Amino acid sequence: MAGKYEIFADEQGGFRFRLKASNGDVAVTSESYKTMTSVRQGIERVRRNAVTEKVEDLTQDR
Template sequence: MAGKYEIFADEAGGYRFRLKASNGDIAVNSETYKTRTSLDQGLERFRKNAATDKVKDLTQGP
């Protein structure tokens, strides 16, 4: 089973999403969005950017 995104309201009354791995562990927690529309836009940007296979290893020298 692949991971899944969950959308939820946080304690401050905002909206957040998280990505849960197939084993149930939370892999990503988003920032708080004030509106559902801004959350939807942020989630779409995240999903688009997460589809890249590029990884920059910052532990290696220049």
Template sequence: MAGKFELYQDKAGEFRFRLVASNGQTIAVSEGYKAKASALNGIESVKTNAPTASIEDKTT
């Protein structure tokens, strides 16, 4: 099974999404959005931009 995005409302009523791996582990959590459409746009942005995202190591 592939990973999935879960869209939900937090306790403050804001819309958020999380990216969950096929093993059930949460990989990433979004910021809070006032509108559901904005959260859905955030998901689409991750889908579009993540394959080409670079890794910036700031540990050194």
């Protein structure tokens, strides 16, 4: 089974999404969005940008 996105209402009256891995673990939880349209757009941005293989290690100077 593949992972999935779940949209849910947050405590501030906004909407968030979480990306769950196939084992049920939460991999990502989003910021709060004011509308259902904007939370769906946020999911689409993640889906489009997640296809990259580039990883930038910002800890390499430590």
